Amino acid sequence: MATKPTPEYSEGSIRVLKGLEPVQQRPGMYTRTDNPLHIIQEVLDNAADEALAGHGKRIAVILHADGSVSVEDDGRGIPHGLHPEEKVPVIEIVYTRLHAGGKFDKGSGGAYSFSGGLHGVGVSVTNALAKRLEVMSYREGQVATMAFAGGAVEEKLRARAQKSEDRKSGTTVRVWPDAKYFESAALPMGELTHLLRSKAVLMPGVTVTLTVEKGKDGKASDTQTWLYKGGLRDYLMQTLTADPVIPLFEGEGYAVDNDSFAEGEGAAWAVAFTEDGAPVRESYVNLIPTSAGGTHDSGLRDGLFNAVKSFIDLHSLLPKGVKLLPEDVFARASYVLSAKVLDPQFQGQIKERLNSRDAVRLVSSFVRPALELWLNQHVEYGKKLAELAIRAAQTRQRAGQKVEKKKGSGVAVLPGKLTDCESKDLAHNELFLVEGDSAGGSAKMGRDKESQAILPLRGKVLNTWEVERDRLFANTEIHDISVAIGVDPHGPNDEPDLSGLRYGKICILSDADVDGSHIQVLLLTLFFRHFPKLIETGHVYVARPPLFRVDVPARGKKPASKAYALDEGELTAILDKTAKEGVAKERCQISRFKGLGEMNAEQLWETTLNPDTRRLLQVQLGGYDTRQTEGEITKLMGKGEAAARRELMELHGDSVEIDV
DSSP, X not given: OOOOXXXXXXXXXXXXXXXXXXXXXXXXXXXXXXXXXXXXXXXXXHHHHHHHTTOOSEEEEEEOTTSOXXXXXXXXXXXXXXXXXXXXXXXXXXXXXXXXXXXXXXXXXXXXXXXXXXXXXHHHHHHHTEEEEEXXXXXXXXXXXXXXXXXXXXXXXXXXXXXXXXXXXXXXXXXXXXXXXXXXXXXXHHHHHHHHHHHHHHSTTOEEEEEXXXXXXXXXXXXXXXXXXXXXXXXXXXXXXSXXXXXXXXXXXXXXXXXXXXXXXXXEEEEEEOSSSOOOEEEEETTEEOTTOBHHHHHHHXXXXXXXXXHHHHTTOXXXXXXXXXXXXHTTEEEEEEEEOSSOOBSTTTTXXXXXXXXXXXXXXXXXXXXXXXXXXXXHHHHHHHHHHHHHHHHHHHHHHHHHHXXXXXXXXXXTXXXXXXXXXXXXXXXXXXXXXXXXXXXXXXXXXXXXXXXXXXXXXXXOTTOOGGXXXXXXXXXXXXXXHTOOOOXXXXXXXXXXXXXXXXXEEOOSSHHHHHHHHHHXXXXXXXXXXXXXXXXXXXXXXXXXXXXXXXXXXXXXXXXXXXXXXXXXXXXXXXXXXXXXXXXXXXXXOSSGGGSOHHHHIIIXXXXXXXXXXXXXXXXXXXXXXXXXXXXXXXXXXXXXXXXXXXXXXXXXXXXX
C-alpha cells in the first residue's frame, strides 16, 4: 500500500518563535488557563512588591463593566525613559519581552530586595494573553502612557507634565483578557477576594480595595476594603472554625548579620491548635500565595515538632511505648505563614509551591527557639499541647496495629533482599523500588530506618502489559514487589483487599537517564495493569533524583555550598544565580551523576530521600479516563504495536512530556 508523501523538510521548515509568540502558542506553560485570574495576579504582585519594598500604601482593583480589569498602586511608577543598553522605553521592554524586569537586579541598591519570584515572565505574559493592555506611570513629575494590543505596541509612549489632580507616583494597568486563551473568561470572585484580603493581611497598614462596576455604563459600583492592623493574628482568628486549646503562638524572625542567610530573610507566623474543625493552612512567600505549600511549610512543621518534642522530653511526658512523629504535632495545627526569601525558587510559573531548599532551615531556625521559649514560659499550655500530640500518636499507633493484625494472617515470607523499616504505621511508611544493587546499598545507608524501606531491583523489570495475572509470580522481581507491598495483583474492576498494604507511599527510584526512564515506564505499566487501585488511592510515586551536582566556592562571607539540578535547565539557572552573586561559572565544579550508584548515602538522602528536600511526584491519571490511558499504553507497550509506536514517535516525539 502506497503511503502519502510528507511535505518537504528543509531549512525553511524550522520556525523561530519571537517576542511573546511562545506564550501565545503554549499559554499553559506560563500561566493558568482555566480563567484569567493568574495574569491579573501578575499585575497585582507587582503592585504588592512596591508595598513590600516600602514604597506604597494603597492597592486598588477595579472590575470594569466592559470585562477589563484595572490595578492601581501608589508606588514609584514604572521607569519610562530609554533603557541604557536596549535604547527602547523601559515600559515597552517590561511588557513585551520575557525575562526582563527590575526583580533581576539583586545586587546592592537593586530595585527589589524581596519579590514574588524570579521567573521574569510576569506582566509580559499578561500582555501576551490580552486583547488590549494600557499602562499609566506617574513618576518624577510626569505621566507616561502606553497601550498594547495582542502583546504588540499599539500606542507608542506619550509623556506629559503632571497636573494638580494627578497622584504624585504610582502605576495604573488596565487589562482586557483575551477569552480565546482561557476555558472561562470570568474571574472567580471567591479566589480574587481571598487573594486581595490576603495581601492586606500580609501588609499591615496597606489598604486594598476591590470595586465592581455595575451596569453597562459602569456608573453604579460596589466596593470592598481591607485594612488589617493586627496582621496574621487577626486574620487567623477570624478564619478558624473552632476555638484554640491554647492561646495563639505567633512571632517573627529575620536574619541580621548571618553567614547562612541574607539580611532580611526570615518569616512571620501565627499558629493555633484546635481539637475540632478543619485546619486552616495558608502560606506565602514574599506575599505570593503558595497554595501547594513547599519548603517554608516544611520548616514551620520541623520547628513546631522539634520544639514540642523537646518540651515533652524535658518534662518526661511521653508514655512508654509511644513514639511521637511530626504529623502528631501538626495534625491539629492551623497556621498562617509569611516567609521572606531572597531569590525564591518555585515549582512552575504559577508559583504554587516553594522549592528553595534553604527555606526549611531558614523558617525552622526561627520557629523552634521561639516556641521552646514560649512553652517553657507557659508550662500549663505546653502540657495541654503535649497531651494533644500524644493522643494523636496513640490513635495513629492503634490504627497501625489493626493493620498489622490483618496482614499477620498471611503466609507469604518477605523477600530476603527487602530492607524493611521499623515502623508499622501505614501512613508514615515508604517503600523505595531502587534500580540496581549498588544504588540499593547507598539507599539502605542513607534512608530513615524508622519509616523508609528499600527493595533493590536487578536489571529491567518484565514488561507485564500482556502478561496474564496467574503468570506474574513466575517473575522473581514482580513476586518480591507484590509480597513486599502486601497487596495481590488485581484488575480495574476488582475490589482488592488493601488491608495488607504495608506502605503508604510506594516510590519508584531509578537513574536520571534513558535506562532509568525505561525502568520507570515498566514499573508504571505494572502498577497500572495489575495494581490499579494503588494508583487510584494515591499510593504510587516517582522519585526524581538529580542529574548534576554543582560545588560553589566560598564568596565573601558566604561559605562554600553545593546545589543539585534535575536537568540542563536547572543547571543553567543555578550557574546564572551564582554568576549574579559574583562567582564565575568557570569556578563552579560541575559533576554529572551517571547513576544512583555514584551517589553516597548522604547525597542520596539529601536529594532523593529526605521528605523536606526531595522531589517526589504522585502518579495520577490526569485528564485521561482509564480506557483512553489503556489505548495509549497499548501503543507504547504492546508486542504487536511497532507500527503504532513509530507513528506516535513521528507525530509527537519532539514534544513529549512525562506527566505523572
